[in-house]
Amino acid sequence: MGFFSKIKEAFKKTKTAIDNKLLSVFSKGKLDDEFFDELEFALISADMGASTSEEIVKKLRAVSAKRKLRNQEDVKQVLREIMVEILNENELPEIEYPLVIMVVGVNGVGKTTTIGKLANYYKNMGKNVLLVAGDTFRAAAAEQLTEWAKRVNVKIIKNNEGSDPASVVFDGITSAKAKGNDVVIIDTAGRLHNKVNLMEELKKISKIVSTKWEDVCYKKFLVLDATTGQNALSQVEYFDEAIDIDGLVLTKLDGTAKGGVVLAISKEYNVPVTFIGTGEGVDDIEPFNAEEFIKAII
């Protein structure tokens, strides 16, 4: 399947949800106040968030005051342009090699799976990838990452369950520097005894990377499960406060009608979406592209 058809397939549910909502709005015909109010409501109910939806409609009103939008397709085209503009306000992080990516997120969002896919993605680019099993809390977490390492055929650094994740990360960084890896991807726990503990642990791990490998390109990616819709928003807030997130990865977009949440997250937290997960397979990851994404959902 080609790039665009794959994305289109993954976003089918989101597109249907948005189409259904717009259909009744457009059935009114006239672009009057009632139309704009209903459109705003439709965008909010498509998970785009209240303030983002308000801004989109405000911009659409301004365009329609300047030039006549004759039909539904005209309106949709302007909506697409406005949405792409919003998504492109956040610049993508600049990537250089060697690169260390620390992957964080609450439990079950798809961190480990994303790491497997990213390992494959960078390996296909010709990079020498190392995985680091920094989730020493959950039983079987390191085994799950080991399975991915085998599948993608990359090396992994791990330690016994219950050991200090900081020491695994230290070993991983030391090894990568010595062996000259291009890309190091660190898995982390999604749950500890409580949220404060988890944030403290992530801060500690993060400090090890930045102090032990000063000149490396170091990025922290937060993985969010798109099916949780607006709940994903609060996660951005507390992870960003603890460790200053560089980019987001949205997973499970294939199984949800809530893809519109990408707009709300981008707008409200000013963190760019870097990759999107479109399935459970090793190839089901794509670098995020605002134009393609919007074209697929509206």
Ligand SMILES: Nc1nc2c(ncn2[C@@H]2O[C@H](COP(=O)(O)OP(=O)(O)OP(=O)(O)O)[C@@H](O)[C@H]2O)c(=O)[nH]1
């Ligand atoms: N459909 C779909 N499923 C996904 C995607 N990404 C991950 N999953 C599934 O989500 C489930 C959880 O994935 P994990 O990678 O184990 O999540 P995690 O964040 O590492 O979980 P913890 O280590 O427990 O915190 C698995 O069943 C994955 O196959 C995706 O993009 N699409």
Ligand SMILES: [Mg+2]
């Ligand atoms: Mg995991």
